[in-house]
Every structure is written in C-alpha cells, then in structure tokens.
Amino acid sequence: MLTYSFLQHYWCFLVSLLGALLVFLLFVQGANSIIFSLGQNDNERRLLINSTGRKWEFTFTTLVTFGGAFFASFPLFYSTSFGGAYWLWMLILFTFVLQAVSYEFQNKIGNLLGPRTFQCFLVINGIFGPLLLGGAVATFFEGSNFIVEKGNLINADAITPIISRWANASHGLDALLNPWVLVFGLAVMFLARTLGILYVINNVNDENIRSRGRVRLVGTAIPFVILFVSYLVHLLLKDGYAWKPENGEIFIEPNKYLHNMVDMWYITVVMLVGIVLVLWGIVTEILRDSKFCSSHSSLFKFAGIWPAGVGTVLTVLSLLLMSAWNHTAYYPSTADLQSSLTLENSCSSYFTLHTMFYVSLLIPLVLAYICYAWRKIDSKPIDQEEIANDEHAY
Amino acid sequence: MENLLLNIDAGTIDWSRAQFALTAIYHWLFVPLTLGLAIIMGIAETIYYRKKDVFWKHTAQFWQKLFGINFAMGVATGIILEFEFGTNWSNYSWFVGDIFGAPLAIEGIVAFFMESTFVAVMFFGWKKVSAGFHLASTWLTGLGATISAWWILVANAWMQYPVGCEFNPDTMRNEMVSFSEVALSPFAVSKFCHTVTSAWIIGGIFCVGVCCWYLLKKQHERMAVESMKIGAAVGLVAALLAGATGHKSGMDVARVQPMKLAAMEALYDGGTEQGLKLIEGIEVPYALSIMATNDPQGFVPGINDILNGYTTPDGRVEPSADEKIERGKKAISALAAYRQAKANGEDATAHLRVLKENMKYFGYGYMRDKSQLVPPVLVNFWAFRVMVGVGCLLILFFAVVLATLYHWPKFLFAKRDITKLPAWHYWAAIMLVPLSYLGSECGWLVAEFGRQPWTIQDMLPTWAAVSDLQSSSVIITFFLFLILFTTMLAVEISILFKQIKKGPKS
Numbered sequence: 001m002l003t004y005s006f007l008q009h010y011w012c013f014l015v016s017l018l019g020a021l022l023v024f025l026l027f028v029q030g031a032n033s034i035i036f037s038l039g040q041n042d043n044e045r046r047l048l049i050n051s052t053g054r055k056w057e058f059t060f061t062t063l064v065t066f067g068g069a070f071f072a073s074f075p076l077f078y079s080t081s082f083g084g085a086y087w088l089w090m091l092i093l094f095t096f097v098l099q100a101v102s103y104e105f106q107n108k109i110g111n112l113l114g115p116r117t118f119q120c121f122l123v124i125n126g127i128f129g130p131l132l133l134g135g136a137v138a139t140f141f142e143g144s145n146f147i148v149e150k151g152n153l154i155n156a157d158a159i160t161p162i163i164s165r166w167a168n169a170s171h172g173l174d175a176l177l178n179p180w181v182l183v184f185g186l187a188v189m190f191l192a193r194t195l196g197i198l199y200v201i202n203n204v205n206d207e208n209i210r211s212r213g214r215v216r217l218v219g220t221a222i223p224f225v226i227l228f229v230s231y232l233v234h235l236l237l238k239d240g241y242a243w244k245p246e247n248g249e250i251f252i253e254p255n256k257y258l259h260n261m262v263d264m265w266y267i268t269v270v271m272l273v274g275i276v277l278v279l280w281g282i283v284t285e286i287l288r289d290s291k292f293c294s295s296h297s298s299l300f301k302f303a304g305i306w307p308a309g310v311g312t313v314l315t316v317l318s319l320l321l322m323s324a325w326n327h328t329a330y331y332p333s334t335a336d337l338q339s340s341l342t343l344e345n346s347c348s349s350y351f352t353l354h355t356m357f358y359v360s361l362l363i364p365l366v367l368a369y370i371c372y373a374w375r376k377i378d379s380k381p382i383d384q385e386e387i388a389n390d391e392h393a394y
Numbered sequence: 395m396e397n398l399l400l401n402i403d404a405g406t407i408d409w410s411r412a413q414f415a416l417t418a419i420y421h422w423l424f425v426p427l428t429l430g431l432a433i434i435m436g437i438a439e440t441i442y443y444r445k446k447d448v449f450w451k452h453t454a455q456f457w458q459k460l461f462g463i464n465f466a467m468g469v470a471t472g473i474i475l476e477f478e479f480g481t482n483w484s485n486y487s488w489f490v491g492d493i494f495g496a497p498l499a500i501e502g503i504v505a506f507f508m509e510s511t512f513v514a515v516m517f518f519g520w521k522k523v524s525a526g527f528h529l530a531s532t533w534l535t536g537l538g539a540t541i542s543a544w545w546i547l548v549a550n551a552w553m554q555y556p557v558g559c560e561f562n563p564d565t566m567r568n569e570m571v572s573f574s575e576v577a578l579s580p581f582a583v584s585k586f587c588h589t590v591t592s593a594w595i596i597g598g599i600f601c602v603g604v605c606c607w608y609l610l611k612k613q614h615e616r617m618a619v620e621s622m623k624i625g626a627a628v629g630l631v632a633a634l635l636a637g638a639t640g641h642k643s644g645m646d647v648a649r650v651q652p653m654k655l656a657a658m659e660a661l662y663d664g665g666t667e668q669g670l671k672l673i674e675g676i677e678v679p680y681a682l683s684i685m686a687t688n689d690p691q692g693f694v695p696g697i698n699d700i701l702n703g704y705t706t707p708d709g710r711v712e713p714s715a716d717e718k719i720e721r722g723k724k725a726i727s728a729l730a731a732y733r734q735a736k737a738n739g740e741d742a743t744a745h746l747r748v749l750k751e752n753m754k755y756f757g758y759g760y761m762r763d764k765s766q767l768v769p770p771v772l773v774n775f776w777a778f779r780v781m782v783g784v785g786c787l788l789i790l791f792f793a794v795v796l797a798t799l800y801h802w803p804k805f806l807f808a809k810r811d812i813t814k815l816p817a818w819h820y821w822a823a824i825m826l827v828p829l830s831y832l833g834s835e836c837g838w839l840v841a842e843f844g845r846q847p848w849t850i851q852d853m854l855p856t857w858a859a860v861s862d863l864q865s866s867s868v869i870i871t872f873f874l875f876l877i878l879f880t881t882m883l884a885v886e887i888s889i890l891f892k893q894i895k896k897g898p899k900s
C-alpha cells in the first residue's frame with residue numbers, strides 16, 4: 001500500500017495541510033495589520049495585541065514546520081525556491097522576526113524603542129507577511145524563473161556548479177511584477193485580515209471593538225471576495241504545466257487546472273464547501289446584530305471565525321492539491337520547462353518518505369493537545385479586567 | 395575540475411558563512427538560557443505544587459518572566475537558521491536534504507508544537523488551568539525545547555559524522571538508508587548531552603548571578619538564597635556532566651575528525667604520549683593522548699601527519715591529503731562518466747565501480763590544494779581553551795557556592811553566611827555570567843570552525859554547498875540581520891535588567 005507514489009502524494013497532502021493551517025493562522029497577522037484602526041486608544045490596542053498574542057506561537061510554529069516538512073519531503077523545492085527566490089523569502093522571514101519579539105517586548109519596562117515601534121512592527125508583519133506568503137504560493141501556479149541541472153555539481157563545463165539557479169538577478173522579487181501573483185497575494189492579505197476581524201470579534205470581550213470590527217469586516221471581505229474570485233477564474237482559464245508519467249517530460253496543457261478540478265472532482269467539492277463556509281462565516285458576523293439574525297438564530301449559532309476558519313483550511317488545502325496532484329508540475333519554471341518541479345522529480349527517497357510516514361502518525365496527537373490547550377486558554381473571551389490582573393500580559 | 399569552481403563568487407561563500415555564523419551565534423545566546431531556565435523554573439514550580447507556599451509561586455513566576463523575555467529572541471533567530479539552509483546553501487539542501495530534512499521536520503512536528511502550545515499555558519494559564527496541569531505545562535515547555543535540541547543536534551552531528559546514508563548517482567544526492575543510525579548516532583548522543591548540559595550551566599550561572607545581584611542590593615534575600623540553591627545545584631551537576639560528556643566528545647572528534655582535534659591543539663606533528671598544551675609552552679604530559687584515546691600511550695596525529703598521511707601504531711594506514719584529493723577527483727569524473735553513459739544508453743557499470751571505490755573521498759575532489767583542508771588553527775586553539783577553562787572555573791564556583799549555602803565542610807564554611815559576604819564576591823559571581831556565555835559560544839566556535847572547510851565532513855566543502863547568489867545580496871541581508879539582532883539584543887538586555895531590578899512579587 002505504501003508505494004512510492006502514494007507516499008509522494010501523502011506528503012504533498014501533509015505539506016498542503018500545514019500550508020492551509022498556516023493561512024488560517026494568519027488571522028494573527030490579519031488582526032495585527034489593523035490594530036490602529038480597530039483599537040482607538042492604548043487600552044483597546046493592548047487588548048487586541050493580547051488577544052492575538054496568545055496565538056502567535058502557533059502561526060510561527062506552523063510556518064517553521066511547513067518549512068521543515070517541505071525540506072524533508074521535497075528537498076529540491078527547498079533548494080530551488082529558497083536559494084533562488086532569495087529576496088522574497090528573506091523579506092518574509094524578516095517580517096516574521098520583527099513579529100516574534102514585538103509581543104514580549106512592547107509593554108515591558110526598559111523597552112528602548114517604545115511600544116509604538118513594536119506595534120508598527122506588528123502592522124508591517126501583518127500586511128507584508130500574508131501578502132508575500134500569498135505571492136510565494138501564487139508562484140505554484142504562475143511559475144518562477146529558474147533552471148535546475150543536477151549535473152552541474154560535476155560538470156566542468158557548467159556555468160556554475162550549483163544545481164539550481166535563478167535565471168535573473170532579482171532573486172524572487174520578479175514574482176511581484178506578475179499582476180496575478182499580486183492579485184493572489186492581496187487576496188491572502190485580505191483573507192488574513194477578514195479572519196483576524198472574525199477572530200477578534202469572538203475572542204475579545206469589548207463591544208466597541210466588536211462593533212468596529214463588524215464595520216471593518218465589510219470593507220475587508222469585499223476586496224477579498226473580488227480578488228479571490230478573479231484569481232479563481234484566471235486559474236480555470238490558464239494553461240498549466242503537466243507531467244507525462246511515461247517519460248517524465250513536462251509539457252504545457254491548456255486549462256490544466258480546470259482539468260484538475262474535473263478529474264479530481266472530490267477535491268473540487270471540498271473546495272466549494274470551503275468557499276461556502278468562508279462566506280457563511282463572514283455573512284454570519286456582518287448580520288449578527290440584524291433582525292434577520294434574531295429571527296434565524298440557529299444559522300448564527302457559531303461565531304464566524306469557526307466556519308470561516310474551517311472553510312479557509314479546506315479551500316487552501318484544495319488549491320494546493322490542485323497545484324500538485326494529477327500529474328501537475330507544482331513549481332513550474334518559466335525559464336526552462338523541463339526544470340519544473342513535480343512530486344516525482346523533487347521528492348525525497350522512498351526510505352525517507354516511508355520513515356517520515358510513521359512520524360506523521362503523531363500529528364493527530366499533536367493536534368489533540370493543541371485543541372485541548374487552546375480551549376483551556378480561550379474558555380472565556382479576553383477583556384480589560386483580565387489584562388489588568390495578568391502579570392504576563394503583553 | 396578547476397573550471398568547476400571558477401564561477402562561484404568567493405564573496406558569496408564567505409558572506410554566506412558569515413551570515414550563518416552570525417545567526418547561529420545570536421541564536422546560541424538565547425537557547426542555552428531557555429533550556430537552563432526551564433529546569434530552574436520547573437523545580438521552583440514543583441516545590442510550589444508540593445508545598446503550596448505562595449513564595450515559591452512568585453519565585454517560579456519571576457523566573458518564567460525572564461524565560462519569556464529571552465524565549466522570543468530564541469524563536470526569532472531560530473526560524474532564520476532553519477530557512478538559511480535553503481536560502482544560502484541550496485546545493486547542500488539537495489545534496490543531503492534527503493537525510494538532513496527529516497530531523498528538522500520531526501523537530502517541528504514533535505518539539506516545536508509542544509513548546510509553543512504549553513508555553514502559552516505556562517504564561518497565561520495560572521488562573522485558567524489546574525495547578526497540576528500548569529506544572530505539567532511548565533515542564534512540557536522545557537521538554538519541548540530539549541527535544542528540539544535533540545533533533546537539531548542530530549542534524550548537526552550528522553554533518554560532522556555522516557552515517558546511515560548512501561550516494562545515489564541517478565538522483566545526484568545522498569539518501570538515507572538507516573534512520574536509527576542517523577537518529578542514534580553516538581556522535582549525536584555525545585553532542586546532545588554535552589550541549590544540553592552546557593545550557594543548564596548557563597541557566598545555573600544566570601540564576602546565581604541574578605541572586606547575587608539581590609544579595610548585593612540586600613533585596614529579595616529569601617528568594618535569592620532559595621533560588622541560588624537550585625541554580626548552583628543545577629549548575630554543578632550540569633558542569634560535571636558537561637566535563638564527562640566533553641571527554642566523550644573529544645574522543646569522538648579524535649576518531650572521526652582528527653584534523654579538528656589537531657587544530658584545537660595546534661598540533662602539527664603528532665605521535666604517541668601526547669601532552670595537552672595549557673597555553674603555548676606549558677603542557678600537561680600525556681593529557682592529550684588520554685583525552686583522545688583514554689590511553690596515555692595513545693596516538694594522536696598532527697596537522698602535517700594528516701596532510702602527508704600516517705600509519706597508526708596498530709598498523710592502520712591513513713592516505714595523504716594529495717591521495718584523497720586524487721581519489722575524490724576520480725570519484726567526480728567517474729560520476730560524470732556514469733551519467734553520460736546512462737544518458738547515451740551505454741553500460742555504466744565500470745564507472746559505477748570506480749565511483750563506489752572512491753566515494754569515501756568524494757568531497758576531496760573539490761579541493762584545489764591540500765592547504766584548504768586545514769581549519770583556522772588560532773581560533774580553534776583559543777576557543778577550546780576558553781571553553782574548557784570557563785567550564786573548570788564554573789565547577790569550582792558552583793561547588794564553593796553550594797558549600798557556602800550548606801556550610802559544608804564545616805571547618806571551612808561553618809561561619810560563612812551567603813547573605814553577608816564582601817561585595818566583591820557578588821560582583822565576581824555576576825561577572826561570571828558573561829564569561830560563561832563566552833565559554834558557551836567558544837564551544838560552538840570549536841565545533842564549527844574545527845570542521846572547516848566541510849559543510850559535511852569529507853563529502854561537501856562549503857564552496858560546493860552554496861546558493862547561486864551575488865555576494866552583494868548576502869552582504870545586504872547580513873547587515874540587515876546584524877542591525878536587527880543587535881538592536882533586539884540591546885532591547886532584551888535592557889528589559890531583562892529592568893525586570894531583574896523590579897524583582898519578584900513580595
């Protein structure tokens with residue numbers, strides 16, 4: 001049962017799941033990006049920061065594990081994308097480093113830079129983290145400008161002995177010149193912001209912030225929906241890079257992603273369910289105070305963050321699987337078609353994937369204790385009183 | 395072969411090394427304190443759990459607060475390290491990613507989530523979870539950090555002593571063939587034990603240093619004395635264990651990285667019955683032979699012996715560097731011929747045989763000259779001495795602190811009250827904190843400078859492991875990280891000082 005092909009697809013699924021969870025957890029960044037808008041005074045901003053501050057480690061850890069799992073299962077991607085799109089990844093990392101220290105440092109006595117500086121760091125990470133991560137994910141569909149030649153390591157006539165090379169000098173920043181990469185990046189940024197507002201509405205016990213959040217939600221969700229739908233339509237119409245199992249050749253297939261959606265209809269169903277859940281979560285919170293809500297209370301039983309969060313995970317997971325399964329090159333090269341990365345040509349050996357399969361069986365246990373701890377910590381929404389009495393409050 | 399390396403910008407290699415070293419050095423400022431304080435605060439909270447004395451709750455919370463300030467910087471620098479394997483060492487990432495990636499992934503799945511989940515409960519759960527669950531969370535935070543150290547040190551140990559893998563000429567990379575050999579390599583076990591115990595020393599000396607500050611200022615004396623008992627005990631046990639595991643590490647290095655040992659000792663011409671130089675001109679007879687082989691008569695090769703080849707007393711012949719380079723070039727040529735033959739549909743068996751015969755020296759094929767095989771001797775020599783010197787000093791220091799605290803032996807310490815010592819005693823203890831950090835960093839300098847020029851011992855030198863980047867890109871990111879990390883370090887130290895000044899709840 002554990003064939004090489006199964007393990008390649010299994011690890012693609014796990015990495016995609018981590019990516020999907022990461023996008024959901026970007027609600028931390030999304031909420032941080034608007035702390036100056038949602039929080040009108042120092043107390044309100046502190047409340048917001050303490051709300052997201054209890055979750056930031058999850059986002060951070062998921063990002064690190066996403067990187068580690070990608071490295072372990074598809075090392076050629078790690079080598080090619082990180083080494084090639086150097087500046088894109090470095091900017092992403094830079095913003096996350098700013099975030100990591102900002103919570104702990106901002107309200108401590110002795111903070112040499114002042115709380116406002118660290119709040120600005122959170123805003124920078126909140127805007128550019130999701131935007132650039134979204135841009136990086138968009139290259140799975142739009143392609144990147146790289147060349148891979150494994151023989152370079154021993155080929156005396158090669159231009160360079162390095163096996164993967166970026167074909168231009170911009171090292172990843174060129175991706176941001178592609179308007180569709182920007183569209184997807186902005187969609188992820190607005191999605192993170194939408195999820196951030198939904199999270200805050202559920203997690204912060206402050207009516208001013210909640211009502212302000214519901215107003216901002218409309219202005220955030222509309223651009224998200226427009227950008228996301230535009231990209232989805234573009235994706236359905238665009239050519240994709242396909243892989244021939246018989247000889248490993250990569251070729252352009254018109255409407256490849258549309259074909260993937262048809263061929264893998266079960267993933268398409270999951271994606272549609274995900275999209276509906278995201279929309280349901282958004283609409284739930286927008287209409288929360290309306291007459292419609294009071295007359296149809298069963299529809300509004302859950303806080304918006306839960307359907308929207310589950311929906312985000314399902315949608316992103318489906319999109320990432322669409323980019324790689326069904327003989328698709330998940331990291332297309334626009335410089336050299338045959339350099340494109342597929343599950344088959346970029347993965348680890350059977351032995352490594354097989355060994356790691358058993359390690360991955362621990363994941364349900366990890367998820368279980370995370371959920372348990374999360375429930376304990378979030379047993380009641382955070383409020384001003386709790387912050388005032390908490391020795392460790394940020 | 396010469397052409398193969400001409401197109402790599404030497405600046406890219408040097409700056410990539412500098413950037414990785416910068417990140418690792420900064421990371422190692424924060425990680426040992428995280429690992430060490432995890433033990434201190436865990437013990438303090440356990441005493442609170444058993445005695446229900448609120449004094450111990452405040453003590454535990456105080457150390458947790460300092461832990462939290464330090465923790466964030468460890469996390470921030472750690473993420474950069476992980477991704478730098480890809481961003482700056484892309485050839486490396488493919489060449490050994492099949493083996494190296496697994497420990498990083500396991501670290502994320504098993505350790506990081508445990509650490510990040512329970513650290514949140516530890517900080518914010520005092521009023522939300524039961525005392526038992528909170529105590530478990532505190533220990534699980536430390537356990538998560540320690541498991542994380544295990545897997546990253548497995549990865550590092552594999553780079554120093556690559557085992558459990560085979561080169562696959564079709565995929566052009568090394569592939570794992572035994573997970574247990576990688577995960578339970580004796581080199582990894584020694585490295586983990588030595589590194590983690592050295593981190594506990596940092597936790598111990600930091601705790602004692604902070605307590606001495608309070609005794610100097612005549613503040614929070616009960617907390618200072620009680621915490622000092624924990625810190626000094628943890629420190630002494632850890633320092634003794636670090637000494638023992640250090641000896642085992644020394645023997646491992648002598649066995650698999652003789653050039654590193656020779657550089658640490660500035661030993662050019664080796665032999666049997668080798669003494670250990672304390673400093674140039676002062677030597678402890680037989681000590682190096684004992685350190686390397688557990689035998690006063692043991693043979694230790696010097697740098698010249700390794701470069702020119704040598705025969706051990708038991709008759710084992712080690713080829714010269716020139717011969718290894720020659721065989722490495724043969725391996726690379728055979729690999730090129732193998733791939734060409736396969737591409738042409740020809741029989742490639744003969745090339746494969748030559749490759750396998752010479753694969754052990756594959757990395758030497760990237761050498762232009764045998765002088766490239768010698769690591770920087772001066773740095774290794776002094777870094778090793780600082781590490782060992784500080785370690786020995788700390789054993790003595792912790793023993794004296796415990797003797798003073800428990801008034802034993804009576805004829806020496808019966809009348810000494812730890813709260814009423816002359817001020818210079820406290821200052822000396824406080825000054826030992828930065829000195830201990832220096833010793834700890836020097837340990838890593840020895841580990842990493844000593845294995846130069848290899849990213850993976852005998853397999854891949856640094857110049858064949860880098861990414862295809864302009865040096866200007868790496869220079870810019872180097873200085874960006876330097877400014878960022880230094881600024882954040884300054885902020886962290888300032889906050890730590892203020893927090894210490896503020897002290898625990900009375």
